[in-house]
Amino acid sequence: MQVRTPAVAGMFYPKDKQELETTIEKCFLHKYGPEKLPPSHTDKKIIGIICPHAGYQYSGPIAANSYYEISGQKPDLVIIIGPNHWGIGQNIATMKECTWRTPMGDIEVDTQAAIEINNMVQHIELDFFAHSKDHCLEVQIPMLQKIFQHTFKILPIILNDQRLETALEVGKSIAKIAKNRKTIVIGSSDFTHYEPNDIAHKKDKSLIDAIVELNVNKFYNILQKKQISACGYGAIASTMMACKELGANSGTLIRYATSGDISGDKSSVVGYASIVFS
Numbered sequence: 001m002q003v004r005t006p007a008v009a010g011m012f013y014p015k016d017k018q019e020l021e022t023t024i025e026k027c028f029l030h031k032y033g034p035e036k037l038p039p040s041h042t043d044k045k046i047i048g049i050i051c052p053h054a055g056y057q058y059s060g061p062i063a064a065n066s067y068y069e070i071s072g073q074k075p076d077l078v079i080i081i082g083p084n085h086w087g088i089g090q091n092i093a094t095m096k097e098c099t100w101r102t103p104m105g106d107i108e109v110d111t112q113a114a115i116e117i118n119n120m121v122q123h124i125e126l127d128f129f130a131h132s133k134d135h136c137l138e139v140q141i142p143m144l145q146k147i148f149q150h151t152f153k154i155l156p157i158i159l160n161d162q163r164l165e166t167a168l169e170v171g172k173s174i175a176k177i178a179k180n181r182k183t184i185v186i187g188s189s190d191f192t193h194y195e196p197n198d199i200a201h202k203k204d205k206s207l208i209d210a211i212v213e214l215n216v217n218k219f220y221n222i223l224q225k226k227q228i229s230a231c232g233y234g235a236i237a238s239t240m241m242a243c244k245e246l247g248a249n250s251g252t253l254i255r256y257a258t259s260g261d262i263s264g265d266k267s268s269v270v271g272y273a274s275i276v277f278s
Contacts, residue, residue, distance in 0.1 A: 002098040002128055008135040009103055012055045013142060017103040023056055024146045028068060030061035032257050038071030038147045045278060046070050048185035048243040050211065050236055050251075051143075052272035053082065053136040058259045059190065063143060065255040065274035066186075071147035075184045077110050078144060079155045079174055081239060082136030082188035083162060083232040089130025091161040092170060094118065096126050100138070100154065104145040110153035113177050117155070121173045130158050136188045136232060162234025164220050170234075171241025178246055185246075187239030189232025191271030197260040203228050204256065204271040211236060211275055212251035214244045230271075243277035251277045 009015035014023050028037050049066040052059035084093075096111040117124050131137065137156045144152075155177070157170065174185060191207065192200040207228050210219040216237050223233055230236065240251075254274040260266035 004098055004100045004128070004131060006102055006138065007133050008138055012135050012139050015103055020103050020142055021146065023060070024142060027056060027060035027064040030064070032255065032262060033061035033064040034068040036068070038068050040068050040072040042072055046073065046184065046276050047246045047248045048187065048239050048277045050187045050189065050239060050273060050275040051140060052190050053139045053188045054190055054259065054270060054272065058262055058270070059272040061262065062255050062257055062272040062274050066276060067143045067147050069254060069276050070184055073184065074148070074150050074182070075152055076182045077113060077153050077155060078184050078186060079157065079178065080137045080140050080186045080188060081157045081159065081170070081235040082134070083235055084130060084134060084158045084160045085136065085231065086133045087160060088133065090125035090127040092124045092157065092159055092166065093127035093130035094124055094155060094157050095128045095131055098128060100141055102142045102145065104142050107141055107145065108153050110155050113155045117173050117177050120176060121169060124157070124170065124173065131156055134158060140186055140188055159234045164216070164237065167234045167237035168216065168241050170238040172245055174238065174242040175245030178242065185239050185242050187232065187235045189230055189236050191228070191230045191273055193229040193231065193270050194268045197258055197266035197269045200258050200269050200271045204273065208253055208256065208273055208275065211240060212253060214240050214248060214250060214277070216240050248277040251275050
């Protein structure tokens with residue numbers, strides 16, 4: 001079995017296990033986080049979430065909001081979709097017979113689910129290499145390891161191709177996989193990149209309005225019309241589609257902030273949102 005070793009430990013999050021666990025706890029207790037430690041004691045069923053994927057010092061508190069919301073659940077499978085920042089490997093890639101390693105331990109990929117989704121949509125390729133360098137899925141896993149004490153598996157999907165038609169197809173195939181398992185779907189994306197703070201807030205609000213409506217066509221229209229530089233737009237749309245197919249009626253914005261809100265430098269920021277679908 002292959003091991004997907006950490007690509008960004010020591011950069012996006014600490015490489016020491018104890019320091020990493022302390023950092024994650026601080027994200028949950030942060031004023032931009034839920035300000036409490038998991039688990040949540042709500043019995044509300046959440047189908048999927050949107051989370052950012054920057055360094056924990058910037059986006060970790062925002063991500064912690066979504067993770068707190070799902071921390072009372074016990075999924076067997078977590079499907080994580082994100083954008084391929086490196087542009088390597090296949091256009092749409094999952095993997096099989098692999099474990100993902102973080103400083104907090106190993107999480108197994110659900111090989112059966114990977115083979116099923118590959119058979120269902122053959123251009124969802126089985127490609128380890130496409131996943132080898134990217135941070136967008138990797139930074140989600142320590143958060144999952146922190147909130148879940150039970151054994152679960154992951155199905156990582158990384159997208160070079162983020163077109164509307166691709167997102168719809170990926171989302172529908174994810175829903176078919178999820179219907180047979182106790183599953184949570186995670187879409188990994190940051191929002192506006194490197195614009196002034198007030199502009200980022202305005203642009204991202206318009207995009208988030210479409211996301212919580214679960215209106216994928218409107219989402220792509222706003223994305224293009226306002227030239228919003230959300231890196232994982234296809235991952236967001238795939239998650240929206242999957243959650244809609246799985247019975248979600250709407251989304252809820254739990255928290256939005258920018259790197260500037262957190263660091264104080266508001267001249268050129270990146271936007272982050274935690275959204276849940278139920």
